[in-house]
Amino acid sequence: MSYVEIKDMEIAFSTPRGKFIAVKNINLEIGKGEIVSIIGHSGCGKSTIMNAIGGMVTPTKGTVTIQGKAIKGPGPDRGIVFQNYSLLPWLSVYENIFQAVDAALQTTSEVDKREIVEKYIRMVGLSAHREKLPKQISGGMKQRVAIARAFAINPDVLLLDEPFGALDALTKGSMHIELLKLWNLDNRSKTIVMVTHDIEEAIFLSDKIVVMTDGPSATIREIEDVHLPRPRNKKDIVNMPEYKTIRERLLSLLMDKVEIDATDFYKGPKVELV
Numbered sequence: 001m002s003y004v005e006i007k008d009m010e011i012a013f014s015t016p017r018g019k020f021i022a023v024k025n026i027n028l029e030i031g032k033g034e035i036v037s038i039i040g041h042s043g044c045g046k047s048t049i050m051n052a053i054g055g056m057v058t059p060t061k062g063t064v065t066i067q068g069k070a071i072k073g074p075g076p077d078r079g080i081v082f083q084n085y086s087l088l089p090w091l092s093v094y095e096n097i098f099q100a101v102d103a104a105l106q107t108t109s110e111v112d113k114r115e116i117v118e119k120y121i122r123m124v125g126l127s128a129h130r131e132k133l134p135k136q137i138s139g140g141m142k143q144r145v146a147i148a149r150a151f152a153i154n155p156d157v158l159l160l161d162e163p164f165g166a167l168d169a170l171t172k173g174s175m176h177i178e179l180l181k182l183w184n185l186d187n188r189s190k191t192i193v194m195v196t197h198d199i200e201e202a203i204f205l206s207d208k209i210v211v212m213t214d215g216p217s218a219t220i221r222e223i224e225d226v227h228l229p230r231p232r233n234k235k236d237i238v239n240m241p242e243y244k245t246i247r248e249r250l251l252s253l254l255m256d257k258v259e260i261d262a263t264d265f266y267k268g269p270k271v272e273l274v
């Protein structure tokens with residue numbers, strides 16, 4: 001049985017100009033421990049789908065269930081990481097994580113909560129920076145705090161909305177490895193749904209890649225299964241035939257609209273070259 005299931009989902013917003021259908025006919029099954037990426041052009045409803053799983057947006061048609069139960073709102077079984085980190089600027093690295101753990105794990109003892117926070121700060125390599133405020137650390141470090149915080153509250157489902165979008169390529173590469181390391185240490189039991197614009201990132205991390213059509217009224221265009229062996233190593237997988245096939249496929253699905261027609265370059269009167 002699938003763990004997260006989206007059935008015939010439509011999400012419409014009321015706007016001053018009337019009803020706006022962001023996504024429709026969305027059907028998606030996600031297994032426990034799977035990593036699934038959602039990819040598509042800007043405005044096609046990727047965040048809207050994530051927000052529906054997160055319980056921040058309610059479908060206007062269809063259902064979203066986790067283990068067969070309809071989602072009624074946000075809950076501690078789902079952790080969310082946004083691109084802008086959403087750290088509290090007046091709290092240290094340690095306190096940012098502790099505050100979330102304290103709120104989510106209410107029946108856990110204070111000593112155990114502190115141990116959990118220590119463990120995740122160590123796992124993302126920030127022990128030496130634990131007393132710093134968000135403004136005193138780099139973008140990559142902030143993102144590591146946000147990811148450590150999400151893992152520390154131990155949600156069953158982790159929702160990552162363009163978590164690495166603002167990072168440079170090198171930092172992004174090491175964050176991919178950190179994420180998979182945390183997922184492995186957790187016995188690959190956490191289900192991860194991620195929004196991304198990055199084809200290579202999607203292939204490297206995912207078991208399944210959901211490609212959206214353009215909005216409005218966007219829907220799923222195709223779902224690509226990624227059978228590349230795990231643990232994955234970027235240097236090795238880029239040379240595998242399956243990697244190349246999936247990359248080509250994703251490129252053709254996403255790039256067919258953005259080809260440049262050379263005849264469009266100059267539309268002025270014909271000029272003689274001398």
Ligand SMILES: Nc1ncnc2c1ncn2[C@@H]1O[C@H](COP(=O)(O)OP(=O)(O)OP(=O)(O)O)[C@@H](O)[C@H]1O
Binds near residue numbers: 015041043046
């Ligand atoms: N609360 C809202 N009210 C009205 N329209 C909304 C609301 N939230 C999202 N939309 C619209 O729904 C569509 C999908 O938005 P969404 O943020 O999900 O897209 P996205 O694929 O995540 O985009 P991007 O890649 O640019 O972040 C957009 O046209 C957006 O303007």
